[in-house]
Structures are given as structure tokens and as C-alpha cells.
Amino acid sequence: MKLLGLFTCFCTLAVARAVVLEVKAGRETGRIEAAAFTTINDALKAANPGDTIVLFPGVFKERLLVSKDSITLRGSTSSTKPSENEVSIEAAKYASDTISDDDSATLLVTGSNFRAYNLNITNSAAGAEKASVAISSTGTNNAFYVCGIHGTQGVFYAHLGSVFVARSYIQGGTDVAYGRTANAWFQGVRLGATKEGGTLSAQGRQKGGTGYFVFDKAKVVVGKGADAYTKGSVFLGRPWGDYARTVFQYSDLGDVVAGAGWRLYTSSQATKNILFGEYANSNDDGARVSWAKSLSSATSISSILPDYKNWVDSSFIGASSP
């Protein structure tokens, strides 16, 4: 979609009004006016590390690759509720039609120190049992705040490095958040389950490797357009590797999660090295699988993201779900 310039944007549809402004990080040393860019990709090309790209309201039909470091991408709003976001970035691509899962992502971040605020990001390839990634992050210390993230299978790929997601809504059916070596902390994330018997996560740590997912103060709900019998049928996760580690703590499981809590990826999988744990969750009735762990204390963010204070926006630390 072409973005219209400042001079035409007042009189056109909301969808076509999107305009890109670029501001220098820290202080506004100058705005590169809207008409300079017709796509977010053009703004990304022009941006330098440290820059912020602000998106005006609208729907952007683009797939984005952020390869530079220290880029901030902001929607037009600054609400702490993803439901009030006015910017939507949308594409439709199955991982099976590309070289790797990353290449299906609507937003692929290979740079480090990336921040997104108030954006909706959707991969609308749906209806088949295959991954179609909305966001993939392979850099170090990448953060996503107040985002609406939508897909069907393999929606948020915490692929490599370190990731912080807060006050966001993530919707999907199978392996909604997944990844092998990344350490990812999901703070106050609302998870919208859409598939009967689906899985909210698929952590895939391998022997001796990194990789750890923690969901703190999450809220599980039935997502928009969900299967009729989703409620009470969904699993917190399945292990994509025999050393998988995932914790849900202080989370409201909304009676959406099945009693067993977790399931295996393959039926013959060894469970002795899997750490699937829970601490102080609510609305979670049922007897868990024998290999699930009931933890005696909460997991600390510093054990997952040791230097989080250097890069996580402090106003989102400990945040509850929208």
C-alpha cells in the first residue's frame, strides 16, 4: 500500500492516511516529513541506529526486516492497551512457502536493541496446520510493548538472543510463542487462544543450550474467532526440545487451560529434563501431567534476562496484562 503524503492525508480514508515521520532518538532534531516516505521499509532504509520511526494511523501492508540496531518503531498512540492501537502492519505468508520460519514473519528483527510500541502486527495466512510467523526476533535485547500480535500457528518466534514482551495481546492456535535458544520474558501478556486443544507455547531448548520462557502475570482468554470448544482445552505448552523450559507464574489461566496443563510434542519424548513449571496461577483447575512442576517460588526476571535494567523500559517491569 502506498502511504499518502501530508498534503493529501487530511481528505482520504483512514486506511490511506498513514504517514511516516522519522525523529532522531533522544530529542527531535528534525522531522523528515511524511512525503519523504511511501512505505515503512523506505523509512527503515533511511533510518540510522538510534532513530525512531513513528507511524501514523492506518493499515500497512508490508513485511518488515529491521536489520539495523537500536531502531524504535512507534504507533501513533501511547495508550497502554493494545485494543487502542491505531496502526496495523499486515502480511500473509506461510513458513512452508519460504526458506525459514523467519522469512514468513510480518516483522523480522535481526538487529539488536529494537523497541516496538503500540503496533499491531499480523500474519493472516491461516486455515492450515503450518507456521505463519507474525514476529520473529533474532537480535539481542529486543522489546515489544503494547502490541497486538495476531496469527494462527507459530505467531511469536523468540528465535535467538533475548526478548521482552509486555502489555501485549498475542493471539493464535498452536505454538503461539515458540523458539529454541532465545531467553524470553513475557510480562503481563494477554494470550488469546483460538484452537481447541491448541498450545500457547513451544519452547525448544536443546541439551546444554540457552532458552527459557517465562510468562509473568499473563491472562489467558478465548481469542477472536476461536474454535467453539477452545475453553478448557488449551495447553500451556509443549516441548519442542527435550530440555525445554517454560514457566507460567502469577497468571490467570481463565479456565481456558486443560487440566493436564501441558502436552508432549511427540508421544515418545523423554520428559526427565523438561522444566515446565507453574507458580501462583489462578483459574487453573485440573491435575497436571506427572512431569509438570509445581514451583515453590517465582522465577526472577534477572535469572532470565540478567542485564534487563539496561534495556527494558522500566515502566513495564512487573506490569499486569491489558
Ligand SMILES: *[C@@H]1O[C@H](CO)[C@@H](O)[C@H](O)[C@H]1NC(C)=O
Ligand atoms: C489491534 O489489536 C488489538 C488486539 O487484538 C485489537 O483490539 C485492536 O482493534 C487492533 N487495532 C487495529 C487498528 O487493528
